[in-house]
Amino acid sequence: MGSNAAGAESSSSSPINWIYDVFLSFRGEDTRSNFTSHLHMFLRHKGVNVFIDDRIERGEQISEALLKTIQCSLISIVIFSENYASSTWCLDELVEIIECKKSKGQKVLPIFYKVDPSDVRKQNGCYGEGLAKHEANFMEKIPIWRNALTTAANLAGWDLGTIRNEADLIQVIVKEVSSTLNVTTPSDKPLLVGIDSKIESLYWPTEEMYKSECVDMLGIYGIRGIGNTTLAKALYYKMASQFECCCFLSNVREASKQLNGLAQLQKKLLFQILKYDLEDVDDLDRRNNIIKHRLHSKKVLILLDDVDEMKQLKALAGGHDWFGQGSKIIVTTRDKHLLDSHGFGQTYEVEGLWEHNAFELFCWHAFKKSHPSSNYLDLSERATRHCKGHPLALVVLASFLCGRDQAEWSGLLDGFENSLRKGIKDVLQLSFDGLEDEVKKFFLDISCLLVGETVTYVKKMLSEFHSILDFKISNLRHLSLIRMEEYDDDRVQMHDLIKQMGHKIVYDECGDEPGKRSRSGWRRTFWRCLVTIQEAMQ
Known part of the structure; x- marks a missing residue:
């Protein structure tokens, strides 16, 4: 949790x-x-x-x-x-x-x-x-x-x-x-550095709202990678014990793009809360009415993560009258206008980490402890400043520098400081640039076509084009360029900003002639063997 x-x-x-x-x-x-x-x-x-x-x-x-x-x-x-x-x-x-x-x-x-x-x-x-x-x-x-x-x-x-x-x-x-989870969740996970102060600033002014019997909606917004989901999940788990039923729907934006995506999300919502299997109903209005009928008497806590369209809100949290007294709905998004348009009573903007929190988060990933040895102190402070409090950039840069000697740190940071690239995306690019050529190709193949697939599936799809797959997967994990969702069938996941970086690299290879891009050549082979592999895995 x-x-x-x-x-x-x-x-x-x-x-x-x-x-x-x-x-x-x-x-x-x-x-x-x-x-x-x-x-x-x-x-x-x-x-x-x-x-x-x-x-x-x-x-x-x-x-x-x-x-x-x-x-x-x-x-x-x-x-x-x-x-x-x-x-x-x-x-x-x-x-x-x-x-x-x-x-x-x-x-x-x-x-x-x-x-x-x-x-x-x-x-x-x-x-x-x-x-x-x-x-x-x-x-x-x-x-x-x-x-x-x-x-x-x-x-x-x-x-x-x-x-x-x-x-x-x-x-x-x-x-x-x-009770155990509420005590341990916010305090034992080093990745949650700095989250307590954010929860306090969010929870304290709205504490009466959470205690009230009204149905309330809270919107959390901010730029990508800044920690919207992290904060929302920490708050969700802090509050969960107070509710009859809870539901956390992750990656709503991506999930809704899939075939019958909204319908599948609605089914998941009802099943998580009631263990009720919503029958296949083509009509959206009818599905909405079923959800409203089933939940209007339940005190529920719902977290909708990464919402980007009004139709998603209308399908999953259509109105205050959908839920029972005391229900609370938390939504994360990058678009504050979306929250305002749907009538959210409370909104909260997530900003970057404070300097001391950013430094501690960096150290956990660079040194596996909360503070560096004295000979790495100045280098760590330099590296942290480049990330400007952005959690994703801190994690990726620290993972990239982890295990390198002082000379390598100094050379890499000097090169970065002397270049014109100084944005968050450029910090991510630095990590990609440090990969071996074959691992770069492996990363690009995943970022363009295989994010969200199981490890087994990824290996089967790429075995024709790559060797030592386990090493390459381990390398990308160590650098925090991919993560494995082990509770979700060992799926390979990648942050949006990192995936976008991969897409841009491929696009820039030959912007005016898409057919010459590196992924295009094997994409045709990829799809030719797709059916064969799927049949073999059934």
Whole structure:
């Protein structure tokens, strides 16, 4: 949860990153269709990003992907049930969860579902029987599993035997998770440097608005890359626990351009809030009426990210009468006029980071700590000044300089200062210019045709034209020129400004003769093999 983070704990500590808010560990045959599914639904309604493994367990070996998912989760909820210990899969999950608690500070919340906590702690009853079944094949693991069970059972959690009502227990758990996320989200993510002061300046004058029972709309606007989305998401997660249902729709501008884009966004809106699958309805007015009918009595929190057309607002937040009392709608855009035209009561312009915040953000990406060593201090201050408080430029430039020696820093900064290029886009261009030729071509291929596709798909499409794909992907990630949305099928994403830079480079290669541009030659081959690859991947 969250994205652009608050100050670091210390100059020597490393950033703590997570992809999922909550990882659910449970025995499918015991609780998948009842308690676990209900808990999952209520957490999602609160805007919590939950990982639940919907696959039926097969085999005895837990996958590396699942272990990585545990490592990238902020909280693990372990649901101890009658047959939990009979699954080596569950026991291996638990070992990894306890290890993450020790090494990463992961919060672990045990739930004792129709089992005695003492049986889990001491491995008596069904837990002793479950472990006994594994002794023949996994003797070396038994002590490790026992230790994990004892450690987990000694943690503060909940016993269904004392609470009795499952619905009440779920509400208590959801409240605890929401409280944990509200505390940790703004303060533990180093990427959120400087966000606290912005939230205060935004939240404080409008706090009464958020407490009121009126339906209110807040518009956040600013230039690209300045942090509109980051601020909106931080505010969204700060407020989420106060609402019955929550929904975050990202990249509305891009999504609406796809085939039936607005209809798909409307379906996603209703499904996130109500788990209601909006039927395929061609008529926009009818879809609008369905949304209004379904949501008019619900107190909801909705974040619409990167809106650029009035029709998007009308389709997703048509009016105050669409939502129940106390609902709040947050919208990010680059166009303040759009907010004014739709009657937003509150608007907020996002400006660049203050100097000390910009310096800290730069250092986190250049040195993996909040402050440089003394011999890099002046160089870091010079580099930070060029970015003019622009978060994207700070991240990209710092990533580019990371690991280079002082002479390289000095030479690169001297060259930049002596050139006529001094804008934010030119800072991004500097990072591109430093790439090897083959990596440059790889970057341009992605920026022009493959942004938003899965890593697997990108590799299949480019394997005919490029070698050592993993190295090139890793290189671009290290330089912050691409990012991987691991919670969204490992999709390759790129900031708009960086993608636009790629398009401009290709265009400038041969502006008057499009057919001679570098991407044009293989675009035809690209589309010829597209159908073949799609069929092979089905």
